[in-house]
Amino acid sequence: MDNEFIFYLLHKAVKHGEEIGASFIEARMDNLNLTTINYTNEIITESSTRERKGIGIVVYVDDTVGYSFTPVLTPEAIKETTKRAAKIAKASAFLSKEKETFDERDAIRDIAERKVVKHPKDVEFDEKIEMLKRSIDSIKEKIEPTSTTAVYGELWGDKFFVNSEGSEIYWNPMIVDMRTVATKKVNGFMARGNDGCGSSQGLEFFEKEPYTPETFGINAGKYCKEQESAVSAPAGKGAALIGPRLGGVLAHESFGHLSESDFVLSGMSPIADRIGATLGSEHATIHDTGLTPNGGLWLPYDDSGIPADDTVILDKGILVGYLHNRVSAKKMNTKPTGNSRAITYMFDPIPRMKNTFFGAGDLTEEEAIELMGNGIYAVGTSGGQADMDGSFLFKCSRGYLVEKGEITKTIKDAALTGNILEFIKHIQGATKNIEMFTGYFGGCGKGGQYPLPVGMGGPILYADEVMVGGEK
Amino acid sequence: MSLDELKNELLSIAESCLKYAKEMKIPSAEFFVSKGSLTEIQYTKGKVKSRDGLVSGIGIQVADNQKVGFASCAGFAEDSIKSTLEQAFKIAKNRPADPRFTGFVEVNQPGKNGELDKGILDHTGEDMLSQISDAVKLTEKYDERLIGMTIASNNIWGGHAIANTNGVFEASLNTLNYCYANPVVLDKGERSTAFDVKIGRSVQDISGVVSSSVDMAMKHLGSVELGETIKVPTIWHPLTAGNFLGAVLQAGLNGATVVEKRNPLGEKLNEEIAVKELNLVDDGQDPTKISTTAIDYEGTGRRKTKVIENGVLKSFLFNDYYGKIFGIGSTGNANRQGNAEFEALPTISPTKFVMTPGTKNLEEQIEEFDKAIYMEGGLMGVGHSNFISGDFSIQAINAFLVEKGEIVKPIKPISIAGNFYKSLKDLIHIGSDITPSYLPIDTPTLTIDGHTTSG
Numbered sequence: 028m029d030n031e032f033i034f035y036l037l038h039k040a041v042k043h044g045e046e047i048g049a050s051f052i053e054a055r056m057d058n059l060n061l062t063t064i065n066y067t068n069e070i071i072t073e074s075s076t077r078e079r080k081g082i083g084i085v086v087y088v089d090d091t092v093g094y095s096f097t098p099v100l101t102p103e104a105i106k107e108t109t110k111r112a113a114k115i116a117k118a119s120a121f122l123s124k125e126k127e128t129f130d131e132r133d134a135i136r137d138i139a140e141r142k143v144v145k146h147p148k149d150v151e152f153d154e155k156i157e158m159l160k161r162s163i164d165s166i167k168e169k170i171e172p173t174s175t176t177a178v179y180g181e182l183w184g185d186k187f188f189v190n191s192e193g194s195e196i197y198w199n200p201m202i203v204d205m206r207t208v209a210t211k212k213v214n215g216f217m218a219r220g221n222d223g224c225g226s227s228q229g230l231e232f233f234e235k236e237p238y239t240p241e242t243f244g245i246n247a248g249k250y251c252k253e254q255e256s257a258v259s260a261p262a263g264k265g266a267a268l269i270g271p272r273l274g275g276v277l278a279h280e281s282f283g284h285l286s287e288s289d290f291v292l293s294g295m296s297p298i299a300d301r302i303g304a305t306l307g308s309e310h311a312t313i314h315d316t317g318l319t320p321n322g323g324l325w326l327p328y329d330d331s332g333i334p335a336d337d338t339v340i341l342d343k344g345i346l347v348g349y350l351h352n353r354v355s356a357k358k359m360n361t362k363p364t365g366n367s368r369a370i371t372y373m374f375d376p377i378p379r380m381k382n383t384f385f386g387a388g389d390l391t392e393e394e395a396i397e398l399m400g401n402g403i404y405a406v407g408t409s410g411g412q413a414d415m416d417g418s419f420l421f422k423c424s425r426g427y428l429v430e431k432g433e434i435t436k437t438i439k440d441a442a443l444t445g446n447i448l449e450f451i452k453h454i455q456g457a458t459k460n461i462e463m464f465t466g467y468f469g470g471c472g473k474g475g476q477y478p479l480p481v482g483m484g485g486p487i488l489y490a491d492e493v494m495v496g497g498e499k
Numbered sequence: 500m501s502l503d504e505l506k507n508e509l510l511s512i513a514e515s516c517l518k519y520a521k522e523m524k525i526p527s528a529e530f531f532v533s534k535g536s537l538t539e540i541q542y543t544k545g546k547v548k549s550r551d552g553l554v555s556g557i558g559i560q561v562a563d564n565q566k567v568g569f570a571s572c573a574g575f576a577e578d579s580i581k582s583t584l585e586q587a588f589k590i591a592k593n594r595p596a597d598p599r600f601t602g603f604v605e606v607n608q609p610g611k612n613g614e615l616d617k618g619i620l621d622h623t624g625e626d627m628l629s630q631i632s633d634a635v636k637l638t639e640k641y642d643e644r645l646i647g648m649t650i651a652s653n654n655i656w657g658g659h660a661i662a663n664t665n666g667v668f669e670a671s672l673n674t675l676n677y678c679y680a681n682p683v684v685l686d687k688g689e690r691s692t693a694f695d696v697k698i699g700r701s702v703q704d705i706s707g708v709v710s711s712s713v714d715m716a717m718k719h720l721g722s723v724e725l726g727e728t729i730k731v732p733t734i735w736h737p738l739t740a741g742n743f744l745g746a747v748l749q750a751g752l753n754g755a756t757v758v759e760k761r762n763p764l765g766e767k768l769n770e771e772i773a774v775k776e777l778n779l780v781d782d783g784q785d786p787t788k789i790s791t792t793a794i795d796y797e798g799t800g801r802r803k804t805k806v807i808e809n810g811v812l813k814s815f816l817f818n819d820y821y822g823k824i825f826g827i828g829s830t831g832n833a834n835r836q837g838n839a840e841f842e843a844l845p846t847i848s849p850t851k852f853v854m855t856p857g858t859k860n861l862e863e864q865i866e867e868f869d870k871a872i873y874m875e876g877g878l879m880g881v882g883h884s885n886f887i888s889g890d891f892s893i894q895a896i897n898a899f900l901v902e903k904g905e906i907v908k909p910i911k912p913i914s915i916a917g918n919f920y921k922s923l924k925d926l927i928h929i930g931s932d933i934t935p936s937y938l939p940i941d942t943p944t945l946t947i948d949g950h951t952t953s954g
Contacts (some may be wrong), residue, residue, distance in 0.1 A: 061842075067759055074594045075569035076586055077842045078579070096552040098573030108552070115538070115549040115624045122632050124545035152593045174760040210761050210887060217763055217887040262728050262916065262953050293544045294647040295683045297690055373838060375550055410883035412894075415683060416690040418912045420880035420894040440885045442892030444914045475838070496892035496914030496953060 028100065030187070030197065033058075036105050037189040040084050043109045044191075049116075051191045052109070053085040053331055056100075057372045059184035059200065061467075062147070066159040067176045074152065079184075081372035085331075086112040090126035091119050094375035125292075129353035129363075134193035135334075139327035141201045143229030147181040150230055155179050158233060158240045162207045165244025170252050172209040173217075177244075180204045180225070180467030182480065188332045198327050201227050202480055204467035207243040209251040220251030220425075221407070225466040227325035250407070250425055253437040260426065260441035260495050266402030267443065267493040268395055268429070271384075271462040273408040275483025277421055278313055279383045279471070281413040281447035286315075286340045286348070287366070287378040287473075288355030295415045297448060298346055307344035307451030310488075312386030314339055315350055317365055323382040323463030323482030328365065330376040335365030338381075341451070352378050370476035377474050382465070382482030388457030395458055395489050397432040403495060404429050405443060410469070417446040420496075442496035450490060457486040502615055502672050505658055509534060509670045512575050513662035516557065519581055520664065525588055527562040527664050529603045531796065532575075533841040535657020540627050542635060543649045551624055554657070556841035561587040562603065565596035571842045603663045603797070604819045610784050610801035610831065612671055613791035616701040619656050619674035627652045634680070634705040641713055644720070647683040648713075652676075652705060659840065661798035671792035677937065678705040680712040684720060691719040693876050693897060698789055698937040715876055719897050722909035725954035732927055733915060733952065734864055734901065735945045736875035737934035743881060743893070745852070745940040747919035748779070750886035752806055753847050754815035758824050763889055763920060764812060772812045773923035776857055779807040779940075781816060783831055783850035789937070790834075790850045797833040797845040804830045806852070810923075818847050852940035857929035861944040864928050871901040872913065872952050879912075889920040898954075913954030925949040 037054040044052035058080045065073035081098040082105060093116025097108040147155075159177035166172055181203050188196040204225025211218050222243040226232045233239055237246075269277065290296040298306065317326035317335020326335045331352060340348050349359065352367035355378065367376040396404065407425030421443045428436040463484035470478030500508075509532050516530040534555040541548045556573040557580055568590030572583040634650050658672035677698035684691050693715035697703040735743060756762035764772060783801030785791055795801055797819055805813050817825060818833035833845035865873060876897035884891040898913050899906045930943030 070597050070599060071594050072597070073569065073844055074567070074590050075571075075844060076590060077571045078583065078586075079573060079839075079842070080579075081573050091547060092549070094548075094550045094552075096550075098555060099576070100574075111551055115540075115551045118625050118628055119540070119547040119549050122542065122628055122635070123547040127546075152590065156594065176759075212760075217761070219885065219887050262914075262951060289543070289546075293546070293649070295543075295649075295692075371838065373552065373554060375548065377548075408883075409885070412879040412883065414877070414879065414896055414912075415692050418879070418894065418896065420883075420892075420914070422880055422883040422892070424885065440888065440890045440892065442880055442894065442914055442916070444879075444894050444912065446912075477838075494914065494953070496894070496916050 033187050034189065034195060036082065036100060036102065037187060039102055040105045040109045041189055041191055043106050044086050044113060047110060047113050049086045049088050049113050051087040053190045054082060055330060056082045056187040059182060062181045064155055064159060064179040065176065066156065066163065068174055069163065071156065079371055082108065083369065083372040084109050084112045085375060086116050087127055088113050088116040089120040090128055091116050091123040092127050093119065096373050127354045129357040132192060135332060136195045139198040141199050141227065141325050143201060144231040145229040147183060147203055147230055158205065162240035162244035165241040166209045166248040168245055169248030170209060170211055173212045174210045176208045178206050178468060182467050190332055194332045196328055196332050201325060202465060202467050203228065203230055203232055205233060205240065205243060206468055207247040209247040211251050213255045218251050218254035220247045220249065220254060222246035222250065224464040226322050227465060257437040257439045258428065260403055260438040262495060264492050264494050266399045266491050268399055268402065268404040269488040269490065270406040271484045271486065272464065273405050273421060273423060274385055274485040274488050275464065276408050276411045278385050278485060279380055279481060279483050280411045281419040282313055282341065283315065283380045283383045284413060285417060286350050288349045288351045289378045290415065291349050292355055292358060297417050301346050304346050305344050306346050306448060307341060308454050309343045310388055310454045310456050311341055311344050311451040313341040314386060315381050315383045317381045319382045319463050319482065321461045321463040321484065323484060324465035324480055326381050329367045330369045331367035333363045333365045333367060335381050338364040350378050350380065352376065368479060370479040374476050379471060379473055379479060380481050382463060384461065384463065384483065384485035385457060385488055387459055387461050387486045390456050390458045392458055392487055395456060395487050396429055396434065398456060399429055399489055400432050402429050403427065403438060404434060417448045419447055420444045444494045444496050453490045453492040454488055455491050456489040461486050502617065505534065506670045506672060509658055509660035513660040513668065516580060517662050519584055523584060525561055525584065527603065529560040529663040529797065531558040531659060531661055531835065531841055533659040535655060538624050538627060538654045540624065540631060541649060541651040542631050544647055549624065554839060556839055557583065558841040558843065559583055559587045561591045562600065563591040565598060565600045566591045566594050567597060567600055568594065569844055599824050600820065601823055603665055604667050604799055606666045608800050609669050609793040611786065612793040613673065613788065614700050614786045615672055616674045618702060619654060619676055622654050622702050627654060630705050634709045637706050637709050644684045644686045645682055645713060646685045649681040650705060650709060652678045659796065661794060663798065667798040669794045669798055671794050673792060674700050675789060676702045678703050678708055680708045682713045682716045684716045686720045689720060691716045696937055700789060715897060719909045722911045725910045725913050725952065728951060728953035730949065730951055732868055732871040732946050732948050733950045734871055734873040737932060737942050737944055738936055739874050739876065739878060740942045740945040741936050741938040741940045742878050744942060745938045746881045747886060748852055749849055749939050752815050754817035754825055755821045755847050757815050758821050761887055763887060767812050770812060771810045773807055773810040774926045775810040776929050777807055777810050777923065777926060778855035780805050780853055781832065781849045781851065782853050785851065788851045795831045795833040796835040799829040799831045799833060801831045801850060816847050816849060818845050821847065849939045854929065854933065854940065854942045856931045856933040856943045858931050859928055860930055860932045864930060864944055864946050865901055865906065866904040868901055869903055873899045873901050873906055889918045891919055892916040911954060913952055915950050915952050917950040921949065922947050
């Protein structure tokens with residue numbers, strides 16, 4: 028199926044939608060290829076590919092939106108799908124008090140191509156398996172593990188978009204990812220260590236340190252070994268350094284979601300109607316961008332054909348923006364920010380993040396540790412969760428105790444809890460360097476659309492009052 | 500389309516798949532054919548969002564001796580199926596053998612299908628919108644403290660067929676409807692949220708979840724800081740207890756991690772892992788439960804499995820692959836997760852854990868304690884816990900302080916830390932009020948000792 032035929036189908040949807048009374052139509056197609064390899068205890072337990080191909084159609088009727096989708100790529104199916112989207116939109120109109128209107132934009136005709144050195148489609152399966160084996164072999168330089176897992180994932184393909192304004196956009200998503208996990212049973216306790224990450228690059232990403240399979244394996248073994256002598260984190264409020272991985276999850280899960288325009292417009296977000304307010308310290312800046320020089324996710328356009336520009340949400344503590352789609356931007360008299368995203372053709376685009384991170388400061392890592400003096404240094408995370416009132420819980424899966432300006436002991440798993448609106452008031456500094464990540468494994472789960480690849484990361488943050496849910 | 504027609508279509512596609520495999524001289528293959536209709540409508544403060552479509556696709560596993568490859572495609576186009584079959588075969592040929600793989604599921608006795616409500620097929624988008632409209636009117640009775648509310652309804656019907664070259668050839672159907680409400684209330688600058696959901700095989704009552712969720716959010720206004728770190732008994736509302744224990748039991752009773760030596764309960768079969776009052780089954784054959792199907796997601800008949808009896812660990816849950824390695828075979832617990840089931844390989848999960856109830860209800864448990872923490876509503880961080888060590892540190896959003904046998908005040912979100920596996924031995928009460936839920940487990944109110952609570 029060539030690109031010309033796909034654009035023909037998408038234009039067909041727009042034309043048919045207009046014929047049956049729709050005021051605006053967006054039609055997009057995903058043609059994505061996903062590969063997963065799982066190497067557990069030195070056996071390949073999964074070697075798989077998935078072809079995710081289908082069309083999704085957004086239709087506006089009576090200023091009300093409806094969505095439908097199909098994996099069947101024929102003109103008849105496209106027509107039927109457009110009709111289905113229009114029907115549900117029309118039926119919803121009586122209940123829809125908040126009308127979906129937006130400003131006209133100039134049509135965009137663009138081909139945005141991500142060029143990589145070593146495209147995963149050109150690399151044989153056994154070379155990818157070999158990377159996993161090398162990583163597992165490296166674990167053994169540090170420990171004799173009870174169990175090991177190394178996983179590899181890749182996502183690449185094509186995305187096509189057209190709309191009633193005449194936009195016609197093509198871009199090619201790209202993510203490669205690798206994770207290595209070691210576990211070891213010591214005195215009845217299971218210690219665990221892991222390393223790895225993904226990037227919007229080709230397989231050349233895994234040829235540079237610290238992202239080689241060997242380093243992932245060595246680190247997984249090392250972190251697992253550290254857990255053998257870990258102490259419980261001190262429970263209660265105290266100072267903390269938050270590393271890029273955990274800081275990225277914090278920026279995304281907590282503040283990022285609160286700044287998504289659907290939550291803002293519904294009044295559910297505690298930062299609704301607070302543009303211009305000073306919410307955080309002068310060290311608290313948060314960005315959300317589609318294209319970052321520091322790695323992470325490459326995202327030139329959102330799923331409504333809007334360029335995924337850099338959006339500053341919080342600037343030195345002051346709330347300056349939200350994350351918009353076209354409708355919310357119109358309602359709040361601003362421009363769309365390229366945050367209308369959907370995980371697959373089966374889902375309608377909703378306001379979601381791109382690469383979200385705290386802005387850099389002027390410290391080095393050593394200065395940050397010294398400045399804090401006593402507290403915890405939360406480095407690795409197994410994820411986190413936030414509530415719409417701003418409360419959050421982020422799991423620190425690798426962390427250290429800092430005493431008198433020096434790292435002294437490894438701490439056991441601990442949860443950092445609190446309210447993001449309090450937390451950002453307590454940010455006292457950040458490091459100069461920013462590290463960004465993305466991933467094939469995991470992602471954002473908003474609206475049941477899990478796992479949407481997003482980018483996260485940032486500097487190392489220093490905060491003087493963080494609630495740690497460890498044990499005394 | 501009727502449910503019978505759907506079943507016939509699924510089996511017909513599965514039959515075609517087997518034919519293609521034969522034509523292509525593929526020695527061993529398994530086909531998972533899935534199709535479903537979904538309609539989803541969400542209302543948030545005057546804004547309606549809707550999604551309506553058909554999900555269909557095929558997941559194919561091919562074995563070349565002990566080398567197994569998987570590929571999937573969306574839709575049922577003949578060309579796509581054939582190229583996906585070729586792709587799965589190519590992957591199989593290009594990978595090392597798995598010495599533990601001994602073949603796909605053999606022919607076996609299917610279980611009974613869950614109840615099917617044909618009314619779900621007739622429940623249109625217009626009907627769902629009308630239900631939501633009535634629920635919206637209900638919110639108007641509340642005062643201005645209710646500042647936001649999401650009300651959603653989902654209507655789903657569909658099924659899956661499994662066919663493999665060993666002769667397995669079965670299909671199973673499902674009907675499902677669920678709704679949820681997520682209010683935000685604000686009073687004197689204090690914000691409180693709550694969440695409630697109803698799920699079943701028939702159309703659910705949306706108004707009920709609206710009322711219960713708003714009541715829950717309002718009840719938590721006026722909360723104060725706990726202001727200390729204490730170790731007191733924690734009392735868990737059935738849905739909160741299910742949220743807490745469901746995740747850990749799903750991980751701890753998973754046979755795959757036993758085989759892979761990552762399960763802390765792996766060497767504890769027939770040992771006491773919980774208080775003797777704890778009895779737990781995985782019930783794959785209760786026709787009212789939402790996950791009950793005739794066959795699991797790789798073709799083994801669903802069944803009822805006793806997992807914990809009088810506190811003693813009696814069985815883990817298995818799919819075919821891990822069950823054969825462990826030596827007991829599948830327990831009918833192969834499932835395929837995700838938004839598109841056909842894209843997933845069969846992994847292990849409970850059909851529905853059900854705990855045997857005890858004697859005391861929630862009120863009777865609260866009455867018993869001089870000082871305790873009572874929790875209802877959502878928890879944060881359970882899914883991100885370390886299920887290998889069992890250490891957890893989670894946050895309870897809607898918590899209350901209990902003093903002298905009574906709930907005295909709501910408290911701001913608190914963190915609760917402890918160890919999941921130790922909690923099974925620290926159960927003080929397994930309540931009488933077992934509550935059906937959308938979670939992997941149905942539990943009653945539980946009281947557990949030994950958790951560190953701070954806030």
